[in-house]
Amino acid sequence: MGEGGMGGVGKLVTAGAQRAVPPEETWARVAPLLPAMGITRVAELTGLDVVGIPVFQAFRPNGRTLSVAQGKGVTPELARVSAVMEAVETWHAEEAELATVECTVAEMAPLLPYSVFDLPRPPRSVLSPGTRLRWVSGRPVGDGDPVWLPQACVRMDNTDPDGWSPPLLHSNSNGLASGNTREEALLHGLYEVLERDARARVEETGRAGLEVSLDTVTGTSAGLADRFAAAEVLLRVHDFTSAAGLPCYEALIWSADLPMGFAGWGCQQDPDVALCRALTEAAQSRLTMVAGTRDDLPEDAYRWMATRSRLRPPFAPSAPARTFPPPATTTGVGSLAEDLRAVAAMVAERASGGVFWVDLTRPEFGIPVVQVVAPGLRIMEAYR
Numbered sequence: 001m002g003e004g005g006m007g008g009v010g011k012l013v014t015a016g017a018q019r020a021v022p023p024e025e026t027w028a029r030v031a032p033l034l035p036a037m038g039i040t041r042v043a044e045l046t047g048l049d050v051v052g053i054p055v056f057q058a059f060r061p062n063g064r065t066l067s068v069a070q071g072k073g074v075t076p077e078l079a080r081v082s083a084v085m086e087a088v089e090t091w092h093a094e095e096a097e098l099a100t101v102e103c104t105v106a107e108m109a110p111l112l113p114y115s116v117f118d119l120p121r122p123p124r125s126v127l128s129p130g131t132r133l134r135w136v137s138g139r140p141v142g143d144g145d146p147v148w149l150p151q152a153c154v155r156m157d158n159t160d161p162d163g164w165s166p167p168l169l170h171s172n173s174n175g176l177a178s179g180n181t182r183e184e185a186l187l188h189g190l191y192e193v194l195e196r197d198a199r200a201r202v203e204e205t206g207r208a209g210l211e212v213s214l215d216t217v218t219g220t221s222a223g224l225a226d227r228f229a230a231a232e233v234l235l236r237v238h239d240f241t242s243a244a245g246l247p248c249y250e251a252l253i254w255s256a257d258l259p260m261g262f263a264g265w266g267c268q269q270d271p272d273v274a275l276c277r278a279l280t281e282a283a284q285s286r287l288t289m290v291a292g293t294r295d296d297l298p299e300d301a302y303r304w305m306a307t308r309s310r311l312r313p314p315f316a317p318s319a320p321a322r323t324f325p326p327p328a329t330t331t332g333v334g335s336l337a338e339d340l341r342a343v344a345a346m347v348a349e350r351a352s353g354g355v356f357w358v359d360l361t362r363p364e365f366g367i368p369v370v371q372v373v374a375p376g377l378r379i380m381e382a383y384r
Contacts, residue, residue: 016074016276114353175372189372195267198244200378209238213320271325352376
């Protein structure tokens, strides 16, 4: 599985996804490498729920952040690869072998095209110009000279190998992505930072996205919506396109037999792919609670479920105000490299000082893994 250059990589458009190769080919390439990354088991969860949208999990018992990765898709093959690639990219971020330099924010600032204070910080962060940080080398998405980025924005490790440290910068998976090629990985990372920035923008303004009339949904998304309806799961879809600049959707689901709201989001140049991602992620979130194996599930959710005290959906009354897809949206019909240039330019317009990436690819595996860093773009607290 080569790293891929920045040339005209082809694009395979399948149901609910755009990839460089079919999922069966990705699985054949990656499966023999899983034990070396601590991935001991890949399991299908689909049958634990009545919805029937494929969801898989990949297990890494010795993970330094999460030991369970999840994947979803329109087909079982896509869902299985989705779970495995999430586990693969997380392993790469935990085990990143990157050269570092150490200096204060003030010492590094003259060399940076962005402000470190535009990067996501936790509440009560004590980051200051005098804070000493470790820095790794990244590069702009596209052309440009190398740039220094805080290691905390790239490496993930909840085991605190250096002991306790005060809150400075968020270490999270936002923008972490893998793919069959470097272009594919970068594109997935860019879509993710755009999606989460859109969600944060909507949250900050206190306004929900425009509700989509489900009767107007077409393509693969229509079949997924029908599965929710057949399982008597209430579905609401909100359009966040105006906040993201690309087709972006939120899917909310609720049912009387599992009276808790679950959500999913998706952003992509193709509206149908974006909505498919939102719908499958909502189904995945629901199955996460059913399976109960995820490391970061909140205990209070299970306490609330045990009471079953609220049997009404937590959604506002239905008032569809938008058809699907929204007008004047692109479908990204070019190559992955062409899509990458277009999406990178859009992210750059929203970022402060540029959009950067760090190559986490390990030569012994050859699976392209990148971390996209976009200073100035927002992220919701749930992903910090």
